[in-house]
Amino acid sequence: MARIFYSLALLLISPLIIFYLYVLRGKKNPAYRKHFMQRFGFVSKQLFKTPTRPLVIHCASVGEVLAASSLINALKQAHPELNLLITCNTPTGREQIKAQFKNTVQSCYLPIDFSGASARFLKRVNPQALCILETELWPNLIAHSHKQNIPVLVVNARLSEKSFKGYQKVEQLTHIIMRSITLLASHNEADAKRFISLGLNKDKSHVTGSIKFDISPTAQQIHTVEVLKQQYNSQRFIWVAGSTHPIEHEKVLAAHQILLKTQPDALLIIAPRHSEQFEKVAALLSQKTMSFSRRSENNYQNESVLLADTLGELQCLYAAANISFIGGSLIARGGHNPLESAAFSVGVISGPHTYNFDHVYPELIKLKGACIVHNEEELATALVNYSNNTKACQILGKKAAQCVINNQGAIDKTLALINQFLESKRDQ
Template identity: 35%
Template sequence: MKPSAGRMAIVMPETLPITLRAYRRLSSSLTPMVPLLMKRRLRKGKEDPERIDERRGIAAIERPAGPLVWVHGASVGEVLAAATLIERLRASNMRILLTSGTVTSAAIIAKRFPPDIIHQYIPYDSPRYVARFLDHWHPSLALFIESDLWPNLILSAAKRRLPMALINARMSQRSFPRWQKFSKTISALLGSFEICLAQSDTDAKRFSVLGARSVLVTGNLKFDVQAPPGDAAKLDALKAATRGRPIVVASSTHPGEEEIILETHKALTNFFPSLLTVIVPRHAHRGEAIAEMVQANGLRVTMRSRGEAPSADVYVADTMGELGLFYRLTPVVFMGGSLVPHGGQNPIEPAKLGAAIVHGPHVFNFTDVYDALDRAGGARQANSSEQLVKLLGQMLGDRAARDISIDAAAQVVTRLGGGLDRTLHALEPYLMQLRFEMGGHHA
């Protein structure tokens, strides 16, 4: 797609704010140090040794012929938020290049997306690597999910007049004041996007203040994402192994939360002696450390990564891509990332799969979603350990209250859906141009 000269505000190097000029110089001068960084990340399991060249913009896959839509998300949450959008684009015969930055996201993409979706790791934000990436893939349209804003990537793409849209855009209450201190920097980056599709009115106002152009509220794509899958045979096996036991799933937990969950488990066993607590850590590699913590607390533990059954007090589900199983198994979910100031995790998936939701006070990454759920009674907030015990106990012990909460959550998710259609409608002028090009390409 070749936009007309007036359609995109190209920020020329000489007009860049001093912060971005300094960033470009620094990132360029540090490029020779990248192999050291790569080695360190490889040792920690944060890079895929088979695909490390992709981080330097070197592709092992040929670019397909015709228009190519490039979709970029930082990690698992962003990529899965765009799953239904990608599905719809693919259904209209668009070729998709999907980039992300984590090993976990690559594994989930391999598992959940069709093989004709091209996945690449996003290159490190060095001018040289970014140029190599853009030279090879030559995308026709770029869709950045939420707010993963790498300066060299964005400025280089803008300089090439690549039409870019920020979709499912979110600006947290924590990030907003930080960016306001660097208003010229963020304005130069956001001004490179032709359109900004925000999740909420609040997000839209923040992006407008920070310099985004053509800001529209389209809603949160996560409400339209299909519930995560759950293998029927594995689910039957889990149900057979846990039959008759009350179950609480602590989902996507972060360091500092497991200790509180274990104390909560002990308190709840006074009322539910056969209680099973399933801990699904946000990062599966923490499984061993969590299992040791459980034993140190005098509780019996089994681990899913070892192929063990949930036969103990606590089951550590330290595998990837199996949350759908555990949301289907349990009537009650505690959403992690919310007892510590991480910002919370996405509660839409358990809401879609019929689990009552309890969360802590730190949910600033999903403020609007949790507000809507809390107001409707579809989720409950615990501000202390005592409240956590009380709320989980209520949800476990009172079937009627639990069913009311589950029903309220399902209604909220349905009501707040529609972001996918609104996003596609806003992108239609760009997609129409691509369809025109595709017609020309096939002619």
């Protein structure tokens, strides 16, 4: 009954959902209007080049795609014949999938969780299993998968206390979700206990740690970083502001202007979180008469700001810097992944809003691999201090890298769990 009411509520607000995605978001970013019918489960069977049933891996957006990249590459290496379909919710997610995996995987949008759309998607795709990253727990999709005997694997699962209380408010619907999950691999015991309290069978729960820690520089990335350092003169102080948002862009630029007073040759590489923000940041830089070039044009001439208006390069840009600022944290967005910087021994500066990564920041701060600031003035002060103290900056980076190393191993554990549900393994 709870799922019926949920489905009816979704249908009632469907005009608003469509208006928001196609009109409002589509106006800001026309890419939202492309492949729009996929959001209703109309996925072309031409997506699949092989007759084998695909493994569907759902990554909501850019962050989840980046987090899952090591796991997906491990799956590809262990099962070269495996047909992988990566789904997401946003155009930037699609772009990131293409940037990360080129044409080695298929991709499409996961449909909006209308009952008919979810059923249609599963019928057309006919996956051998559905692998969901983190907490993208859509009731109709999961219930239909369970009904069609499609294993539902929730990996890298996390559940904050706030989200836990939210699920408790819709107890009947939550129980449907938890009963339909085949296996859940969580970050830690605290997350696992929350899922079990919501109705997940204890035998289905496994603690694997976070796959986000399983980052290691590739030979190609190391080469790219060396090229970037030569291109942008690694002798100067370079800092990256990664995954910044509106309002935060202005704060970052204000901090850089303060830094330039004591370090006139300092370079800021600013990488907005969403591609629709590239032009807006360019306009801000022009308004502030700050000299800048665009990464996409590759015509750097010693400007004070580099606008990273490309996708798939952020990790290497972090690695080319002395220190990083992780966006989404000076405003109440919950922050983004600091491990992409830490893995390359580049220390982290963050704002106070880091609840999206409350499984990462406490230890990162405890090990002194991250510095927390509360506004642009404190950000500027931290930058000035680290630019004047090379040793302290290097120590921050080493401590950050140690945090990554201390927590690695989740990929192998997660891969072992997924293997149990792959048809090639079940047939052996």
